[in-house]
Amino acid sequence: MRVLAASPRIDPGMLEPYAIVTARNVIASMWRDNDRRERNQHRVVDLRPPAAPDEELLASEEQSAVEQALARLSRRERETLLAHEVSGQDTRSLASQTGSTAGAVAAQLSRTRARLRVEYLLALEQAEPPSDRCRPVLLALSSGDRRRQREVDAASHVLRCELCARLCQPLMDRGHQRDDEVRVAINCDADIVAARQAARELAARLGFSRTDLTILATAVSEMTRNIVRFAGTGEVVIELIDGPRRGVQVVARDTGPGIPDVDKALTDGYSTYDGLGLGLPGARRLMDEFAVVSEPGRGTTVTMTKWCQEG
Numbered sequence: 001m002r003v004l005a006a007s008p009r010i011d012p013g014m015l016e017p018y019a020i021v022t023a024r025n026v027i028a029s030m031w032r033d034n035d036r037r038e039r040n041q042h043r044v045v046d047l048r049p050p051a052a053p054d055e056e057l058l059a060s061e062e063q064s065a066v067e068q069a070l071a072r073l074s075r076r077e078r079e080t081l082l083a084h085e086v087s088g089q090d091t092r093s094l095a096s097q098t099g100s101t102a103g104a105v106a107a108q109l110s111r112t113r114a115r116l117r118v119e120y121l122l123a124l125e126q127a128e129p130p131s132d133r134c135r136p137v138l139l140a141l142s143s144g145d146r147r148r149q150r151e152v153d154a155a156s157h158v159l160r161c162e163l164c165a166r167l168c169q170p171l172m173d174r175g176h177q178r179d180d181e182v183r184v185a186i187n188c189d190a191d192i193v194a195a196r197q198a199a200r201e202l203a204a205r206l207g208f209s210r211t212d213l214t215i216l217a218t219a220v221s222e223m224t225r226n227i228v229r230f231a232g233t234g235e236v237v238i239e240l241i242d243g244p245r246r247g248v249q250v251v252a253r254d255t256g257p258g259i260p261d262v263d264k265a266l267t268d269g270y271s272t273y274d275g276l277g278l279g280l281p282g283a284r285r286l287m288d289e290f291a292v293v294s295e296p297g298r299g300t301t302v303t304m305t306k307w308c309q310e311g
């Protein structure tokens with residue numbers, strides 16, 4: 001299951017080595033757990049066990065690992081990351097301060113996070129990597145960049161390097177916290193703005209033109225507005241598609257009353273709400289691919305894609 005869960009983030013050639021080190025790690029941690037259980041068995045009778053003596057130590061170790069990891073970033077990386085994560089400054093205003101674009105700032109942030117994860121784990125292990133290939137390999141795994149994983153031959157490295165074999169697990173076990181996907185729950189008008197903004201920021205990373213960014217944002221507002229008006233609640237998932245063609249896919253889902261006649265709803269002139277907005281046919285025209293699945297009484301899912309015009 002771990003291998004399956006990690007597969008979208010690793011190069012196909014990396015699957016087998018990853019499965020091998022994963023199996024090794026699972027067995028090692030099973031023995032460690034068994035051992036710990038045996039040593040702690042006597043505590044079962046303690047109805048109120050005291051706080052584990054190492055708890056405070058662990059917390060301070062973690063804090064110092066974060067400190068060390070932050071110290072390894074460049075000053076600019078650190079300041080941007082903290083402004084975004086701690087002070088909540090958005091990418092657009094960060095971009096205007098540095099004369100950059102929101103997309104470039106978002107991409108920079110995602111690289112910084114990937115580096116921070118690597119440095120944090122290295123600091124926790126209190127280990128200097130045994131070879132100068134370790135950091136590039138760990139970074140490629142941390143960022144989920146499959147092309148880079150191939151370039152640095154991450155697959156063969158993790159089989160030979162004990163440290164990287166150990167660290168690749170926590171780097172990949174990041175649940176669904178993906179850098180190339182944003183989910184926005186849709187309940188009210190403010191969520192429409194959030195979804196629009198999220199789509200723009202993600203797509204800007206692929207180098208969409210200004211016009212295309214606006215077109216995409218318009219289609220996203222249109223679909224989310226539909227959710228707010230007709231279904232009440234739903235969600236939008238915006239995802240970058242990396243290849244073979246690059247683009248942005250938007251899935252807008254709701255559990256509302258559904259559309260009785262999808263074909264009719266997709267016809268021009270059929271307005272869903274009093275002539276305001278573009279409705280489904282308008283959104284379909286704005287996007288390159290557009291599909292609607294609706295079940296009356298159960299809800300509607302609109303899947304739409306905008307490809308990036310390259311070259």
Ligand SMILES: [Zn+2]
Pocket residue numbers: 129130131133134135137157161162163164165
């Ligand atoms: Zn290594």
